[in-house]
Amino acid sequence: MNNNTTTQDQFHDSSEQDQKAISNKRYIPLLLINYTCLFVGSVSSSLLSKYYFNHKGTNRWVSTWVQSAGFPLLFLPIFLPYYLFKCTQRKPFSRFTPGILILSIFIGLMLGLNNLLFSWGNSYLPVSTSSLLLSSQLVFNLILSVIIVKQRITFMNLNCVILLTLSSILLALGSSHDRPHDLTRAKYFIGFMATIGAGLLFALYLPIMEMVYKKVYCYAMVMEMQLVMEISATxxxxxxxxxxGGFAEMKRESGEVFDKGEGVYWATVMANLVTWQLCFMGTAGMVFLTCSLTGGICMTALLGMNVLGGVLVYGEDFGGVKAVSTVMCGWGFCSYVYGMYVNNKQLDDDHMQISHATNAPPIEMAQVVTPPSSDPHLRV
Incomplete structure (x- = not known):
């Protein structure tokens, strides 16, 4: 019995290492798919949320609700691989313990509060200002990652965090010129602080998720946890x-308030449901496959695209301060990616030297995808 348990535990570790190992041939495609979801979801959801408020949408609870109410879309990546494509032997929600369930519910409630703060900020601030303000979460993400998941501080990640934080400071110094003429100073301040609060809360959310994902051994479980979180936030x-009175307000708003008509109103809501789910799916996958700091840096790098989107779609002002901030965002992200490339290349060279020294061929992690196990549910 003990030998069987040991074998299962060993495979549990092997399957987790396999899905996160760079040497696994499925790692890069899965990482690219998740970053694509994050890219499309982040940019589109930000622009659609602003579109809602620009055309006389006023209910911030509606904007909060659509960020998580698209959770039924998560049933597709959870159930289709097992029931339709037959590409996995793991049944959905197997090994989903009560402890993981409770954690998912708690984190989902925290995510719901973050969504509300984001909606408040986005309702008052231009897309470009709110997007760049959110980059302030990186320095707190680094600090909390060091405390919660023992993230090692290197020149690579510290340089990136400093550059992205400085871009936020530059934006804050020149942000007063962005305030719409019909918005009071008090409301602008509320939006400014709500956006900062959303960034800080999300900075806490990422390392907590990394800590939880250390107990998760496959990508399917990540989506299952994400489903529970989104249900809690909803x-x-x-x-x-x-x-x-938000539900009654939605009906009234669609027919009487929204200046683009009822059809466009509901199309905007449905599009928001989809894009927000893509954004959160991509975020969860990035944290699982890499780490919380890398996920935060990737999200922050996309803020520059949100800035350009706000300028191109809504004609927002793009002065010298925003231009410098955007360049610093891109510079910080590129330096981080290059540092990761150099580090991974060094690791590969070290592994090759070890394998040559021992006269043994290098072990490809893809070879340990389905080792023998008495429990078929453990197979990825």
Whole structure:
């Protein structure tokens, strides 16, 4: 019995290492798919949220609700691989313990609060300003990653965090010129602080997720946890909407308030549901496959695209301060990616030297995808 348990535990470690190992041939495609989801979801959701408010949408609970209410889309990556494509022998939600369930619910409620703060900030601030302000979460992400998951501070990640944080400071110094003429200073300040709060809360969310994902041995479990989190966040937003009369407001808003018509209103809501799920799916996958700091840096790098999107789509001002901030965002991200490339290349060279020294061929992690096990549910 003990030998069988040991074998299962060894395979548990092997399968986790396999899905996260750079030497695995499935790693890079999976990483690119998740970053594509993050890219499309982040840029599109930001622009669609602003579109809603620009055309007289006013309910911030509605904007909060759509960020998580698209959770049924997560049933596709959870159930299709097992029931339709037959590409995995692991049944959905097997080994999904009560402890993981409770953790997912708690983190989902925290995510719901983050969504509300983001909606408040986005309703008052231009897309470019709110997007670049969110980059302030990186320095807190680094600090919390060091405390929670023992992230090692290197010149590579410290340089990136400093550059991206300086870009936020530059934006803050020149942000007063972005305030719409019909927006009071008090409301602009509320939006400014709400956006900062959303960034700080998300900085805490990422390392907590990395810590939890250390107990997760396959990508399918990541999507299952994400489903529970989104359901919890949706429940929180639904309660807020019900207490604030948000559901009745949606019906009235679509027919009487939204200046583009009822059809465009509901199309905007549905598009928001899809794009936000792509964004959160991509974020979860990036943290699982890399680490919380890398996920945060990738998200921050996309803020520059959000800035350009706000300028191109809504004609927002793009002065010298935003130009410098955007360049610093791109510079910081590129230096981080190059540092990761050099580090991974060095690791590969070290592994090759070890294998030559021992006269043994290098072990490809893809070869240990399905080792023998008495429990078929453990197979990836």
């Amino acid at each position: 429940a929180l937003a639904s309660v807020g909407m019900a207490l604030d």
